[in-house]
Amino acid sequence: MKRVFGVFGDPIGHSLSPAMHNAAFSALGMDCIYHAFRVRPENLGKAILGAGAMGFGGLNLTVPLKEEALKLDFIKPDPLAEKIGAINTVVFSETGEIRGYNTDGLGAIQALLDAAVEIEGSKVVVTGAGGAARAVTFQLAAAGAEITVVNRTAERAVELAKDVAAVALPGKISGVGLSGLKELLRDADILINTTTLGMHPNTDTTIATAEELHSELTVFDIVYNPLETRLLKEAKAAGAKTVSGVLMLVYQGAEAFKLWTGAEAPAELMKETVLEALQ
Numbered sequence: 619m620k621r622v623f624g625v626f627g628d629p630i631g632h633s634l635s636p637a638m639h640n641a642a643f644s645a646l647g648m649d650c651i652y653h654a655f656r657v658r659p660e661n662l663g664k665a666i667l668g669a670g671a672m673g674f675g676g677l678n679l680t681v682p683l684k685e686e687a688l689k690l691d692f693i694k695p696d697p698l699a700e701k702i703g704a705i706n707t708v709v710f711s712e713t714g715e716i717r718g719y720n721t722d723g724l725g726a727i728q729a730l731l732d733a734a735v736e737i738e739g740s741k742v743v744v745t746g747a748g749g750a751a752r753a754v755t756f757q758l759a760a761a762g763a764e765i766t767v768v769n770r771t772a773e774r775a776v777e778l779a780k781d782v783a784a785v786a787l788p789g790k791i792s793g794v795g796l797s798g799l800k801e802l803l804r805d806a807d808i809l810i811n812t813t814t815l816g817m818h819p820n821t822d823t824t825i826a827t828a829e830e831l832h833s834e835l836t837v838f839d840i841v842y843n844p845l846e847t848r849l850l851k852e853a854k855a856a857g858a859k860t861v862s863g864v865l866m867l868v869y870q871g872a873e874a875f876k877l878w879t880g881a882e883a884p885a886e887l888m889k890e891t892v893l894e895a896l897q
């Protein structure tokens with residue numbers, strides 16, 4: 619019988635995950651289907667238990683459900699998801715257990731590794747202090763980066779840095795307000811933008827311009843709609859290396875795919891599928 623997988627979120631109409639995972643299942647000859655479901659936060663518990671009862675193979679969770687999922691006591695979160703404070707992947711085990719994972723940070727790390735960017739010992743500036751920043755910074759700290767979180771609301775950056783530092787990961791981390799950004803960038807190896815600046819429809823906004831960037835920098839924008847954000851254009855103008863947010867989307871999906879099926883995901887095909895859908 620066909621195994622069903624899905625993504626829950628609200629809004630969910632524009633999700634690229636169904637196309638990406640269905641292409642992967644089909645390439646590996648797996649009799650599986652992946653569908654998007656609009657689920658409101660107040661119905662999340664019922665929806666996950668229902669999916670489990672119907673024999674779903676696994677789920678992704680997206681905005682605004684990732685933090686909500688951690689409040690559900692029937693989901694057993696893995697330690698990383700618990701630290702991050704958000705679940706983006708649910709696995710229904712054969713023994714009836716429901717487990718929660720967060721693959722967003724791993725997706726970001728894999729995107730950087732793909733571009734042959736050194737992480738251990740690198741000076742990384744992360745702009746933004748929301749859920750995405752949380753996932754990315756925990757993973758970067760685990761990989762030994764020296765991180766400064768820069769956020770419009772400075773207190774959120776400080777709080778995020780405190781939470782990461784409390785876990786005693788090999789990397790170093792601190793948090794500051796936006797006014798410190800220019801100076802930090804001068805000395806940085808990697809800039810990762812996790813703010814919503816530049817995202818459709820606000821495509822003309824950017825966290826930094828070419829004059830504030832430099833050619834030794836790698837600029838990674840986790841925004842992937844549009845494909846080339848204003849920040850990535852500014853980075854190219856400054857001669858910096860660029861990493862597209864599409865790669866994070868693909869690799870977080872590939873990690874989820876592996877958790878559900880035990881199989882290595884066809885990441886290259888998933889990337890092509892997403893790029894095609896975004897054209």
Ligand code: ATR
Binds near residue numbers: 747771
């Ligand atoms: P997510 O969970 O997807 O990361 P989020 O929690 O809404 O999303 O976080 C969005 C991030 O973008 C926040 O860090 C936000 O800054 P604040 O914490 O000060 O709100 C940042 N952001 C959004 N719009 C911004 C803007 N115009 N200028 C600077 N930062 C902005």
